[in-house]
Structure formats: structure tokens, C-alpha cells
Amino acid sequence: MTSGPVRQIPWGWRSMWVIAMFDLPTDTAKARKAYARFRKALLRDGFTMMQYSVYIRHCASIENAKIHVTRIGHCVPSAGEVRFLTITDKQFGRIETYVGKMRQTAPAPPAQLEFF
Template identity: 60%
Template sequence: MWIIVLFDLPTDTKQARKQYTKFRGFLLDDGYTMMQYSVYMRHSSSDENAKVHVKRVKQKLPPDGEVRIVKITDKQFGKIEVFYGKKRRPIEPPP
């Protein structure tokens, strides 16, 4: 099971940038890696384990902005197509 966190947070004030940095730091500390800007992913061994991590994200939501959480299976994750320019590259290997 993969958890993907997508977020769009304001960075127009010093306080907003602090909230952004704090949320991003939480994700990194909780085992997420950056998939691309404002998109972080984490592998979980089961749906039950994924629910624990989703609950942690919900507890750390910043006061402003938008956060979305998507859970997908290993099989679905393996079907992601990644392109850099027009060249296709393989996806990240699972842990």
C-alpha cells in the first residue's frame, strides 16, 4: 500500500512559510519521500498501517491551504508512468 500526500500551501508570509516548512518536515520525519514538488509518498506494509500514517498527517494539517491523501496498492503504483521530457523512466523501486 502506498500513501501519496499532495498539498498546495500558501507561502506568501513568513508565518505561512514556517507552516509549510513544518508540515514538509513532518512528512520527511514520518518516512515520506518527495515524489515531485508538493507530492510526497510513503510505503506501508498494510492498509491498517496506512491508516495510522494517514491519521498522523490529519493531526499535522496546517491551518491554511489544501492537502489531499491518496492510497493506492503496490500493483497500482507499479503502473505509474514517469516521463522526464519525452523520455520514459522507470518508477521508484518499492522499499
């Protein structure tokens, strides 16, 4: 008895992480206000701070991740630079964190489910 071809899970069903990394000027009052608006947009969109100027967001799929990158991309101030990195949940799980010379374990992925 032979079985049919192995069915692959489509790429769109993979859990993803979006990492936003930015350098924004804060040398003037206007620049600080633009920085604060951008940071608040990240937080409203579900991003959390991983470290200074690095925010992360869990997404259910690559399509969902693209939506969030586009949304936040429209909020980027005219001065400064923002980069978005999208990685799979498995890749995110391989992050190694060192504080000083001591290795820290990676934070557990969120226990919540997202419904769209």
C-alpha cells in the same frame, strides 16, 4: 479428491502506498513556517519527496496506511489543502513517468522490511 475452498489473503496484508499531495501558501513568513513544519512532519513520519508537493510512503497494510494518514492529517496547516491517496503496491508499480518526451522507468520499491 476435492480440495477445500481457496483461501483469500485478507485485504489488510496488502502492501500499500500513501501519496500526500498539497498546496500550501508561502506568501508570508508565518505561512512559510507552517509549510516547513508540515514538510518536516512528513519526513519524520517516513515520507519521501516524489516531486514538489507530492510525498510518498510505503506501508505494510491498509490499517498501517490509515494510521499515517491520520497522524499527518493532524499536522495540516489551517491554510492550504492536503489530499491523501492510498493505493496498492501493484497500482503504484504501474506509474509511468515522462520527462519531457522521454519515458522514465518507475523507481524500484524500497528493499527494506518494516517491523511494527
